[in-house]
Amino acid sequence: MPALATAALLLPLLGAAPSAAGPSGAPPAPDRLQRAFAAAAAEYDVPQSVLLGVSYLQSRWDAHAGAPSVTGGYGPLHLTDARTALAGASSHHSEGTEDPRGDDARAPLHPAPPVLRSAELPARLTTLPRAAELTGLSPEALRTDPAANVSGGAALLAAAQRDLGEPLSADPADWYGAVARFSGAEDSATAAAYANDVFEVIRAGGRRTTDAGQRVALAARPDVEPDVSQLQGAGLRAASAAGTECPPTVSCEWIPAPYEEFGDGDYGNHDLGDRPASQRIRYIVVHDTEGAWNGVLNMVQDPTYVSWNYTLRSTDGHIAQHVKAKDVAWHAGNWYVNAKSIGLEHEGFLAEPDAWYTEAMYRSSARLVRYLAKKYDIPLDRQHIIGHDNVPGTTTATIPGMHTDPGPYWDWRHYFQLLGRPFEPTAGKNSGLVTIRPDYARNGPVYTGCVTRGEPCAPHGSSAVRLYSDHDLNAPLIRDIGLGTAPTTGVNDLSSRVSTGQQYAVADRWGDWTAIWYLGQKAWFHNPERSPAAVPASGRVITAREGLESVPVYGRAYPEKSAYPAGVPAQTVSPLPYRLPKGQKYVVGEKVPGEYYYAVTFDEASHRVVTGEDMYYEIQFGHRVAYVRAADVTLSALR
Incomplete structure (x- = not known):
């Protein structure tokens, strides 16, 4: 090593x-x-x-x-x-209303999990x-x-x-x-x-x-x-890493996801591609399986189910690869993100009270991510190494059904230490940006609904920090209008939550409190000097272009209509229900072209990558990332 x-x-x-x-x-x-x-x-x-x-x-x-x-x-x-409780498995890909593929050009995919065989x-x-x-x-x-x-x-x-x-x-x-x-x-x-x-x-x-x-x-x-x-x-069987795309410092095996037709022109459970030649891989998406190892592997090998690129085992960090990096797995619920990402499923459960991940799995995952990030030139930051819970809805209708794993108990601070990119201050005390960085063990916001709806979860360290509408713990929580419901402390409610490593522009300060721009609002979090929840940062931000009262926010960066060639239906560029008001600042991940991967048939000869003239900025808008058209905003540096 x-x-x-x-x-x-x-x-x-x-x-x-x-x-x-x-x-x-x-x-x-x-x-x-x-x-x-x-x-x-x-x-x-x-x-x-x-x-x-x-x-x-x-x-x-x-x-x-x-x-x-x-x-x-x-x-x-x-x-x-x-015991036998872990012998079976479910998966978050078959729960809720999220379409794992996330492509309007194809009928929504809501797979039922395959029947699992009981096993010792x-x-x-x-x-x-x-x-x-x-x-x-x-x-x-x-x-x-x-x-x-x-x-x-x-x-x-x-x-x-x-x-x-x-x-x-x-x-x-x-x-x-x-x-x-x-x-x-x-x-x-x-x-x-x-x-x-x-x-x-x-x-x-x-x-x-x-x-x-x-x-x-x-x-x-x-x-x-x-x-x-x-x-x-030691009496152990030999294992082969043949066919895998893994660093030599981890154990890895090839358990392929099937690319098969299964009637009525339908097929699964991923699309063949030519990445990064055809389009850049920009993201690595961290998931948890919501199921145990053997059952989850059965699922990814079912052509009627969905797919992801890698699964990591908790007990020893062992890795199984299912989809090549050149191909597009169906895992994130947003086709734009799927087409530009690699999905990592970690054996675990978001809402298990006090459930924790082993150091062996964290280390194995970090080695794999470092390897992939170097190979595909993916920045090691929280705009590119994202959770499934950071993937935006594609349209207003899909926002409530988007998933929330790996959840508030994934230790992002420790994970990025293992990646060799710890979250350190990069500016002076009164900087205009902050990086969220609570002390995981000391930071224990109360969550509810892990076992019983509305009932408190067991006390646990957390990577997440709660947001309020004023500098007061009794103030209402920040509301996410896209969810259409009042905010709660539910373990799966992302309305008023920021996570370790995410960066935001400072909107105000009041004593031990800091306000940030979040979903078009001023959102406050408790940030005492003796136990800070964030550290000063510097970086690039965007604001609404002069003369505009607000600009639309998108869940995907699709090309303009004129960019689509004959035979490829133009995809609607649908804004989300949010607006970015003038005067507010949001941290930029990177500038990206409008791009759409057309792949709705089994015959890959019809697949096309459509690239437009419109450019977008990926921004940290709320708990999830989002996109704004570059022509609508002004870019600047902030310290």
Whole structure:
């Protein structure tokens, strides 16, 4: 791995998270977890550095107050107890009213998920019961007591070492095979990628304060060179990355989505293309699956369903690629964005109370995104690395049905640290722009509706910051007229929410409050100096051209009517219900040509990329991005 990439991936290990109270409300002794690692290492004859390295890759040493991860993993060692609840799967692509293809030229696509076969849970999802057998500790203790959880992890590592016929050595270099087995991976490539990450952590060392206020340190061991030959005796199947477009630093397999006809001229589940020669790839869209790994893979292989480019597994970061980057997957609900994006589905659930993603998946995703961004010249910023929840509706009618994943619990700040592009101040204190950047662990706005409509979700860190109509926590929330409903604190309600990394022009300040221009309104968020929710920034903004009271806002940048050749129906350039009033400023992502990819038949000979003379600016308009015609606005720099 290049030195720069390694540094980027290890950066968060060296940072410190804020202290937080334990489940009882009173913080435990701040060294209790460190002592638990030492005790478990001694009891089970596992090097403490190995135990700490594995735990960091699973959870960054966090306990998550005993709450499960998105795949039913618990505690610092992510011991899994998924049970049969995760054997099935649904998908957000078949929920709600969003058309994943998002193209008016073709009938709306609202796929039903295929019937899923029940299957026995893989061993990687049942490590907690096995740890209970090995330690004699109860499953409840392993789920809720971090010290017990650490003991369970140590017992699993020691059992793996014995199964491999290796000694319980004090030298961490002798534990490569056991670490690879601990990953739960079924193939050698995934297990090796996981083990390599653990040993990178061991070599770098570091310290961190966890989500429960525990101070944990790992002494650097830069000289450790593990015995990678142990992997040969681990009993794992060989895996091939043939056909994939992945960096060598991740494990990747090719599980193709079908390009097939299935009657009445219909076909699925993507379109063939010639990107980037025919049109630039401008976006990477981050999704969560709203389903478990095996079921989701069944769906993407169904020609009557929809598609995305990659799926990432939570337990170990393994990647499956389904659609080549040159082709256009149906995933974002906006055809303009689909035609210019690569979609990444991450195993997880937006509204699961206290659900969390593993460090292994975050790292694997970051490596993949860095690779794709470099290959296709995609800027590493929040105007180009976007969530599904940042994709705009194509027309007024589609706005309410657009999706909201990966949601407020995706840690954008940590993700961009792993990408090597942390969100840092780029201007002075009273700058005219801000980058949203709350402290994820301390920032815990109350959301509702995770389990029961209107009922509060479990407390959880969040990347999102809430917006008010005045500098007062009791003021009404900002309203999104496109949704047609009153704003709420619902976990899926994006009306009054900004997210980490997004940038906005400052409209006003009042004490500990900052106002930004948002959806044509002045929107306030609490931004105290002692615990800021944003940092100063500089950048480019647009304003309505002189003489115009307001300008229309679009959900896609389509060409003018005269640009369409014979045989390609002109697409309506439909403004959204919003207006950009004069005097307001909005941050620019980039200037783009009006462009439309005509692909509504299985025969790709009829496919065309139509490019017009009209130019647009992509802007951060609300929680989602939007587009304005360049002729309607004036571009300037702001600090």
